[in-house]
Amino acid sequence: MxxxxxxxxxxxxxxxxxxxxxxxxxxxxxxxxxxxxxxxxxxxxxxxxxxxxxxxxxxxxxxxxxxxxxxxxxxxxxxxxxxxxxxxxxxxxxxxxxxxxxxxxxxxxxxxxxxxxxxxxxxxxxxxxxxxxxxxxxxxxxxxxxxxxxxxxxxxxxxxxxxxxxxxxxxxxxxxxxxxxxxxxxxxxxxxxxxxxxxxxxxxxxxxxxxxxxxxxxxxxxxxxxxxxxxxxxxxxxxxxxxxxxxxxxxxxxxxxxxxxxxPERHQLNTVNEKAGDGYVRLPTGILSVKQLEQMLNHLPVDLTFIDEHDVVRYFSHGKERIFARTKAVIGRTVQNCHPPASVHIVNKLLDDFKSGKKDAEDFWIKFKDKYVYIRYFAVRDENSKYVGTLEFTQNIAPIQDISGEKRILNPEN
CATH class of the missing domain: 1.20.120.520 (nmb1532 protein domain like)
Known part of the structure; x- marks a missing residue:
C-alpha cells in the first residue's frame, strides 16, 4: 500500500x-x-x-x-x-x-x-x-x-x-x-x-x-x-x-x-518536536524561554496570526478558545489560499495598502454565533519602516461591551 x-x-x-x-x-x-x-x-x-x-x-x-x-x-x-x-x-x-x-x-x-x-x-x-x-x-x-x-x-x-x-x-x-x-x-x-x-x-x-x-x-x-x-x-x-x-x-x-x-503498520512518524523548546529568546526588554513565550501568547484573550512580507502564514496563537479555527496546515501557506475565493480581493487590497504605506491598520467587526468579533490588522514594519508582515488580532468584545461603572478592588468571592 x-x-x-x-x-x-x-x-x-x-x-x-x-x-x-x-x-x-x-x-x-x-x-x-x-x-x-x-x-x-x-x-x-x-x-x-x-x-x-x-x-x-x-x-x-x-x-x-x-x-x-x-x-x-x-x-x-x-x-x-x-x-x-x-x-x-x-x-x-x-x-x-x-x-x-x-x-x-x-x-x-x-x-x-x-x-x-x-x-x-x-x-x-x-x-x-x-x-x-x-x-x-x-x-x-x-x-x-x-x-x-x-x-x-x-x-x-x-x-x-x-x-x-x-x-x-x-x-x-x-x-x-x-x-x-x-x-x-x-x-x-x-x-x-x-x-x-x-x-x-x-x-x-x-x-x-x-x-x-x-x-x-x-x-x-x-x-x-x-x-x-x-x-x-x-x-x-x-x-x-x-x-x-x-x-x-x-x-x-x-x-x-x-x-x-x-x-498504519509501517509508520513511525519522524516529526520535529512540536512542544515548546528549551531554548531562550533574547529580546530588547528581557529574556524569555521559548515555553514562557508560547504560554504567554496563548494566554492572551485574543487570537493572533502573523503573515510575512511574502503573504505566507508563519505563526498563529492557539489558546483554549480560538474564535476561528486554525490548523497547522496553514503554516507555510499563502494567506490568499486561506480565504474563500470571493473574499481574496479584500485580502489583496488590505495587503497592498499596507505594503505601499497607504495604511498602517484596518479594523472590522462582525457578529459571529454568540460573539461580537473585533478583527484588527496591523502592518508590521522594522526600524527602517520597511514592511515585514501583517499581524491579525481577533477578539470577542461582547463581554467588554457589557462593562459599566468602575471596579477598583478585588472581589473576594471570585
Missing amino acids: SEIINNREIQQDLSNERMQQLKDIIIALHKGTPYDEVKKRFQQAFGSVDPEEIAHLEQALMKEEGIAPEEIQKLCSVHADVFKGSIEHTHRAEADKQPGHPVHTFIKENKEIDLLLNFKIQLHLERFEKEDNEENIFKLISDLNLLADVDKHYSRKENLLFPYLERYGITGPSKVMWAIDDFIRKSIKETKALLENYTSDKKDDIIRELGFIIKEATEMIYKEENILLPMALRTLTEDEWLKIAAESDDIGYCLTEPESVWK
Whole structure:
C-alpha cells in the first residue's frame, strides 16, 4: 500500500494532444455549445479520464485561457456530469478499508450527508410542497440544523486537505470547490432563515433553494469521491495524511466521527518536536524561554496570526478558545489560499495598502454565533519602516461591551 499512497509526484505524463482535446471540449461548453453535443464529443474521444487530468484541466482553463474561477465554478457540475462514468477509479478502495484515515472519514460523512439530503430532506420537501403547515416547516428546519454541520466537513477539506495539495501545485480544487462550498453554506443559512420566519409568499423560494441545496451538495459528494480524494491519495504521502488526521479533531466532524485512530503498520512518524523548546529568546526588554513565550501568547484573550512580507502564514496563537479555527496546515501557506475565493480581493487590497504605506491598520467587526468579533490588522514594519508582515488580532468584545461603572478592588468571592 505504501507504493500507492507514498507517490509524491502528480502524474504528468499526459499527452499535450489529449489535454488540448479536453480543454477544447470544456471551452465549447463555456461558449454555449449544447450539452448533449459536447458530451457525445467527449465520449467519442476518450475512454476514461483520471482525477489529475480534471484538476490540471481546470487550472489550465484559469491560467492559460483566462477563464475566471467563478465561471469554472458555474459549469463545474456540468464538467463532472460530462466526465461521470469515465473517471478512472483508483486508490479509493484502499482508504475505504482504513478506519480513521481522513479519506475513510470523508466518505463516511458523505454517506450520512447523502442520506440526509436525498431521503430526509427530499421527503420533507415533498410534504412541504403539498402542505406548508407548521409540522412540515419544523421538520425542514430540523433537517437544515443537521445539514449545517456540513461546514465542518467542508472546513477540513479547505483548511487541511487543500493546503497540502497546493504544495504540489494543485490549486484548481481550492479555487473552484471552495466557492461552491460557500454557496451551499450560504443557501443553507438563508433557507433556514426563510423557514424560521415563514410567510406563504416565500414558499416557492424555499422550494427552489432546497432543490439547489440537494443538487449541489449531492454533486459535491460525487466530485469529492471521484475527483478530489482519489487525486489526493495519489499525491499526498502517508506522513501528510497522518498530519491531516491528527489535526482534524480541531475542526470537528459532520454527522458522524472516525471509527478509530488510524495507525498504519509501517509508520513511525519522524516529526520535529512540536512542544515548546528549551531554548531562550533574547529580546530588547528581557529574556524569555521559548515555553514562557508560547504560554504567554496563548494566554492572551485574543487570537493572533502573523503573515510575512511574502503573504505566507508563519505563526498563529492557539489558546483554549480560538474564535476561528486554525490548523497547522496553514503554516507555510499563502494567506490568499486561506480565504474563500470571493473574499481574496479584500485580502489583496488590505495587503497592498499596507505594503505601499497607504495604511498602517484596518479594523472590522462582525457578529459571529454568540460573539461580537473585533478583527484588527496591523502592518508590521522594522526600524527602517520597511514592511515585514501583517499581524491579525481577533477578539470577542461582547463581554467588554457589557462593562459599566468602575471596579477598583478585588472581589473576594471570585
